[in-house]
Amino acid sequence: MNGELLFLAEVLLGGLLSGVMYALVALGFVLIYKASGVLNFAQGAQVLLAALSYVSLVERGLSPALAFALTLVLMLSLGLAIERLVLRPLAHQPPLTLFLATLGVAWVLEGAAQLAWGTEVHALDLGVEDRPIEAFGLLLSRLDLVAAAVAGSLVLLLLLLFHATRLGLAFRAVADDPYAAEAIGLRLPRLAALVWAVAGAIALVAGLLWGARLGVQFSLSLVVLKALPVLVIGGFDSLAGAVVGGLLVGALEKLAEVYLGPVLGSGLEGWFAYAAALGVLLLRPQGLFGSTRVERV
Numbered sequence: 152m153n154g155e156l157l158f159l160a161e162v163l164l165g166g167l168l169s170g171v172m173y174a175l176v177a178l179g180f181v182l183i184y185k186a187s188g189v190l191n192f193a194q195g196a197q198v199l200l201a202a203l204s205y206v207s208l209v210e211r212g213l214s215p216a217l218a219f220a221l222t223l224v225l226m227l228s229l230g231l232a233i234e235r236l237v238l239r240p241l242a243h244q245p246p247l248t249l250f251l252a253t254l255g256v257a258w259v260l261e262g263a264a265q266l267a268w269g270t271e272v273h274a275l276d277l278g279v280e281d282r283p284i285e286a287f288g289l290l291l292s293r294l295d296l297v298a299a300a301v302a303g304s305l306v307l308l309l310l311l312l313f314h315a316t317r318l319g320l321a322f323r324a325v326a327d328d329p330y331a332a333e334a335i336g337l338r339l340p341r342l343a344a345l346v347w348a349v350a351g352a353i354a355l356v357a358g359l360l361w362g363a364r365l366g367v368q369f370s371l372s373l374v375v376l377k378a379l380p381v382l383v384i385g386g387f388d389s390l391a392g393a394v395v396g397g398l399l400v401g402a403l404e405k406l407a408e409v410y411l412g413p414v415l416g417s418g419l420e421g422w423f424a425y426a427a428a429l430g431v432l433l434l435r436p437q438g439l440f441g442s443t444r445v446e447r448v
Contacts, residue, residue, distance in 0.1 A: 161289045162409050163402055168291070168299040170401020172364075175302040175357050176374055177381040177393040178309060179350045184387050186322060186346040188246065189238060193253045195375025196260035197351060201226050202358030202367045206275045207268040215278075223355055229260075230351030234344045261372060270369065275362040298360040305356055306394055309349075313390055322346065380428035386441020395440065400424045 176194065183191040201222055208218035237252055279297045283290045313319035321342060324332040333339050358367075361374050377400070385396025408420035431438065 157289065161291070162405050164289060164291065165295070166402035166405030167398055168295045168401070169405070170398040171299040171302045171306070172357070172360055172397075173377050173381050173400055174306055174394045174397025175353065175360070177378040177385070177397055178306060178390065179353045179357070180378055180382055181388065181390055181393045182309075182346050182350050182353070185390075187234075187238065187249075187343050189249045189253060190246070190387070191253045191350065192250060192375065193233065193256040193260060194350070194354060194378070195372035196257040196264075197226065197229065197354035198358040198361065198374055199367075199369065199372040200229070200260050200264045200358075201351075201355040202275065202362035202371060203264050203268050203273070205355070205359060206273040206362065206367045210273070219355075223352060226351035226355045227348045228351075230347035230349070231344050234347035238343070238347075239340060257372070261369065265369070273362075273367040275359065275367050277359065277363045279363070294363060298364065301356065302360060305353070309353075310390055310394075318345075377424070380424040382438070383428035384431045384438055386438030388442055389438065389440035392438055392440030396438070400427070403427055 176198065179194045179197075180191060183189050183194075204225055205218050205222040208221060209215055213221070233256055237256055238249065241249055241252055277294075277297075279294050282293055284293050284296070285291075311319075313322055321332070321337055324335075324337060357374070358371070361371060365371060365374075381393060381396040381400050383396075384399055385392025385394070404420045404424050407423040408417075411423075412419045
């Protein structure tokens with residue numbers, strides 16, 4: 152393989168590794184949206200709270216395993232509490248009302264995290280040395296490889312859960328037609344609560360991976376913004392779309408920065424994914440894998 156092709160492969164693979172982590176954050180959105188039709192803007196704050204809680208507990212002397220277990224309990228409980236105390240009382244309200252409710256939850260969570268743990272920046276060590284390794288002539292980050300492997304495993308586990316289990320069948324039934332699902336005996340509030348709990352667990356994994364990569368700081372909550380073009384491209388109600396959209400966004404932004412950056416200017420990686428999402432939105436509003444919504448009038 153010549154030097155140019157080797158460099159292209161290295162850039163592309165680096166983008167795909169980032170894309171897996173984008174997909175992980177986007178999955179939290181998709182799960183909530185499929186189950187309750189809510190665009191959960193509090194997902195970023197949950198990611199921040201999870202990472203900040205874990206690293207703060209470790210810094211106070213707890214073992215990583217115990218800190219992880221306690222943070223997992225916190226995030227599961229938080230997901231259940233948000234669904235029960237905020238979203239359930241607002242059932243059947245307009246989507247904008249539900250979105251604003253999650254926006255309010257996001258600010259509350261960020262404020263609570265600041266009160267509980269402070270505002271200092273923390274380094275998060277997952278026990279993986281962040282140094283490049285060479286494989287087939289490519290230089291890759293060891294931390295990115297491990298993070299992508301963990302994120303990819305969780306993505307695969309969620310796909311299997313939703314497509315190969317009775318619980319997944321129930322979730323898909325609720326997403327397709329909640330009224331019919333309720334008519335056959337499915338308990339919608341219980342399923343919605345379970346989905347919010349799962350989204351809390353996803354926020355924990357995403358928080359640890361992104362925290363190890365970027366450091367645990369309050370700007371970590373903005374990682375949620377990277378999931379938006381993923382959702383637009385893949386489709387808000389498609390698990391497979393979240394995966395494909397994440398990979399596309401990761402690859403496109405790296406390729407654009409390296410090959411178009413010298414022509415269009417630096418910083419292209421920060422906004423190119425949004426330009427691509429806008430193009431998809433104009434051509435196919437439901438995204439590449441999203442279902443077309445049909446409304447009777």
